[in-house]
Amino acid sequence: MKFTLEINSPKDQLQAFDCWNPNEIISEFSEVNDSNMNKVLRIHTNQRSVIAKQSRTFVRKFPQIPAPIERIQTEKRFYEEIQKDSELAGFSPRILAWYPESYLLITEDLGELGDFSGIYSQDKKIQQNQIDQLIQYLDQLHRLQPQDFPENLAMRTLNHEHIFKFPFEEENGFDLNTIQEGLQELSLDFKRDEKLKEVITKLGSRYLAEGKVLLHGDFYPGSWMDARKSVKIIDPEFSFLGDAEFDLGVFLAHADFGNQGKEVESALKSNYNNSFDWDLTQAYRGVEIMRRLIGIAQLPLNLTLSQKQSLLSQAKNYIL
Template sequence: MSESSTLAAADVLAVLGWLPDGRHVASAAIAGAGNMNLVERVTFDDGSTLILKRARGWVEKYPDIPAPIERAEVEAEFYATVAGTAAGTAMPQHLGFDKSQAANLFEDLGEASDGMTAYSGQLIGDDALDALADWLHQLHNLKTPANARLANPKMRALNAIHIFDYPLDPGNGFDLDSITPGLQAVADRLKHDGEFVAAVRRVSERYLGDGPGVLLHGDLYPGSWLTTPNGLFLIDPEFCWIGPREWDVGVLIAHLRLSGQPEASTERLITRYNDALDQALMNKVCGIEIMRRLIGVAQLPLTLDLAAKTALLDEARTLVLASTI
């Protein structure tokens, strides 16, 4: 598998035999604001479209950060695992994978919007919450065979740095005051809070360990779903892994908190999900996700002031150290 693909989208489709019969590529344009991969909408001369998604040896949004190119193969394995299941019907149709180009081909869902507007004050409606809870329930209850590829150790190793290590590294050099004046001092207090750091480290060890669990999406935030005229669809499972169900639920609840959704939204999600959850573990995951999104490199388009971010970081500490929400 090459470290990067320099071929144009049209050439990739031709080389791989993915050009639909009798059609030619009219154009290819970036589809959405993806972080990890090169994602293009390919338009053919008859007006039909497909989505070509390619992994390269770096994070697409941050080319100076190396990333395992094997993530394309992991994503293909995820789609193969959910194919024909209820969880699979709420994802785009996967049309092909090629290891040499680290490429996946998908149907184009057409007119769609992701959930990122939640961070600017838009309410995540009950229909969307129910669809997310139902999809998680379906995914987590799949009979997933033991699969080394879905364990996804290389992507977990990359993710662990940015979830657990970098945000709490006193010497990371990340200027938080350039994002929100005064945030650096608030973050520094957490970085030197031994009890908090130790608790985060224990969750990190569980994240990086191998053990029984369920198939997880691994990065379920508002950028990972699309709302279309045909309903809500989940995308981008390249951070998937086999682990505790509390991971996906806790991460999603963190983003309900970060986007200012009402408490009733969290309650609805958990009730609809309708599976037993380890409250303490879910809280820790939620708190760590809030922390890393506020003081780590994976920033969100938040409009929060220092007081609001400080309150969320205080809540994150409480969640990590407490046993209940």
Template sequence: MELPLGEDVIHFLADKFNLLSPGETILKAEKAGEGNMNVVLRITTNFRSVILKQSRPFVHKYPQIPAPFERISVEKAFYDTIAGQTRLASMTPSPLAFDEESQLLALEDLGASSDFTAIYSDSAKITDSEIVRLAEFLFELHSLQVDSFPSNTPMKVLNHAHIFSIPFLETPPINLNSVQPGLEEIAQPFRYDNVLKKAIGVIGNRYLLTGKTLLHGDFYPGSWLKSADGIYIIDTEFAFLGDREFDLGVLIAHLAMAGIEEGKIHLALETYETTELILSLLRNYAGVEILRRLFGVAQLPLMLTLEEKFKLANLAKTMILDA
């Protein structure tokens, strides 16, 4: 069933979730944020507010793209896995209730907050201390000893297609000139570069393997929230066991696309501080993330000229081929 509204909200919160206190009544239900994957509502009562999040068998923002219905189960499993880790749990919303049949998750409302996508237009929107905190979160997450976690294979396969395959199709599903006139012409040489595409294919095959490290799986500015209390990390439905270099590579890629100066990017790497990193693999994943965001379906609000995007794409190519 779809995310309940009206009287059905009362049924879920009061009867199925047992979340409404005596005398607590629902005042309103409204969209919470601009999420791509799922339906997310803020339910406000006369006492408080909670977040309801539900997956559908397609991508909420792009209904034409099928997506695994069970992905909210993975998000719940992520929160359960880190529940005993005080610092990690303090940077994520607390799960309040979960209904597996409808893939409906009730979460703590983090209050007034905004994601970090503003850094694409103003790199000053992220501070050194915030970069450090993001890197610390990843290091702590990747340091967990996790015996088992859902394979999340359907989501990995979906993500694999949009990271390693679709952006490099010679006939892609998106006309990039509708994003920015002239971008399609910039993308063409990369789409016809068989050496580059073969290297990306190898990296993609590694991504599909099962690793030993719990990853967030989509660690980009849209999954980082800034509030008066600090930084929170959300949207963990992409989580899986894999290469730690993937999460960190995505972080580095987005800092680069936002025009963050090189010294601050090194700050993130220094904060992560582990000799276990395979730096060449880190560069590979970062390079692919840059290219897929420039030429794929999942576009970002990048405030870059065509010349800047071309330069960035060539840097990414170097990171993939020369790492």
């Protein structure tokens, strides 16, 4: 049976799923509005609440943009790998049910915890113990080398376009002055830097190449939930086997936006025990900083033009 999650779906359709306990009755459900890509509902019953996430052939917020529907299969497989590992299992929600023909995954509800996006406006800080946990998580995750993990190539191709290509094209049709007056002109220095672009192109090919270790693939504050004493990790739909340095670099880039780059760097150097290539990490870090400043996937940053300029120059140094 194929089922489409809608906020106006009749309750008895959800109730008809075979994942409920005896005497478990759905009382209400609501849409989780901060999801961009997928349909996410929180379903309350007389016993608990659960999260239902469904992928479609398009981006939820921008239905005219196509998106690979298999992404939820990757997410489910990733959670399965996590669950098998005693150190990682507690970091992510448990899978409760899976309806492959509907591209629908039902997981444990971690609660309305909130994520770490507040670090961009400096309203929030990642606490030291949370930084340590995020590093511990990556340290353990990057030891996993699951067989036959999905390539997730369609999702990677989508990301590749928005990380390594589009932001650096001079004629991409995206007027950065609509984000901040003067940003378009500022971006030209980087868009016209052939040496820089050559290195970024090579890095992009690495991102698309086959790797060995399991990555989260979207390791940024929107994927970390704040459970106060701990952090929880969700949304692994961009995961794949690749360069561990990609997760590390993205983490550092977002820490830079929150002014916590140095703290994360030192936690990484003392608590991340896998061998890794620092220059490659820095290169991914630099590209992530740049694409968030001059690409389409903008962040709720509170920075002046000159602060953006110095971040962009710093990012260029990281890359070269």
